[in-house]
Amino acid sequence: MKHDWPLYEVFVRGKRGLNHVHVGSLHAADDEMALHHARDLYTRRNEGVSIWVVRASDITAASPDEKDPFFAPSGDKVYRHPTFYDIPEEVPHI
């Protein structure tokens, strides 16, 4: 069946997750319906405690054509990684 419901992207935060993670997409007529559908499609197995939905058309994405100018310059700058420090044990999530 052909319809013109817009595409939404769904982000779910798991029970012990720290951040919302992209889990998939769906079609819905409005934001509220998108949230309902996200709950019904992506949290059926007790995966989540929080859901974000956003219209796919509202996401600005980097273009694959610009991959090199965007990402290649950071490839050889190892000194930007904080690997030369000892991280104290009590600092979490690094």
Place this chain on the structure above:
Amino acid sequence: MSFDNVYESLTEENDARWAFGTGFEDPLSGVDTSVPSGMDGDRLAAYCLMLGDDALIFSHRLQEWCTNAPELEDEVAIANIGLDLLGQARLLLARAGKADGSGRSEDSYAFFRSEHEFRHVRLAELGGGHFGHLIARLVVFSTWRLALLQRLVSSADPVLAAIADKGVKEVAYHRDYAAQWLVRLGDGTALSRERMQEGLDAVWPFVGELFRTHPVELVDAATLRPEFDEILDQALAAATLTRPELGELAGVSGRTGRDGVHTEQLGFLLAELQSVARAMPDSTW
């Protein structure tokens, strides 16, 4: 510990909550199912059977929408609601078998009773129609059932109270889902509005029965009516729909679903629901 993928969290859980095939445990396994003193076990069993049958039969009607819903997303939503109700039915039928001391299993109740032994309200067995019919039934059923379960949370039977407490969270979502569609269709296009009103008109003759006082019931259904009316009127106003002015469908000599008197639709429903279990009793897979 963080999970980059929410589905990873699944692997850490035990899978006892999954029901694979047949042969799964009694849903009340490990629960103290003795009947509280001062309570009539037979009456409690009969009441649990009524509420369990409401859930079982309505769940079956919702399952029929699998592969038939207008949108893939809504198909899953409807199936989820059906599964919630099936879960409630399992607990309630199991409770019935324990409360009257018969030890009868949920499957025995579901698959080996005849039409006149089912005690659900006739609304639950209504099938067919379009999406507007489904939404009308779901709005009415979930608004009524939520009000009922909220009362039962303080039931004198702790098992029934716990089942109700679980159900309240589920049915609150069902009502929300249905009410959103009621408003969307009612306040939508001329066609969607017409369909939604058709659905309401079709379900309305079965509403009166929901609030009929029955001697077995532990909560007097008649007392739920004001709350039901208030919530439904709010939803109907938001949906710009009108409450149908239709009389109640009569029973047979005053007897209706709660007394085992049903519409002609139930026989066909049970044939589908029960035929496999009856053709191959005690088989497992």
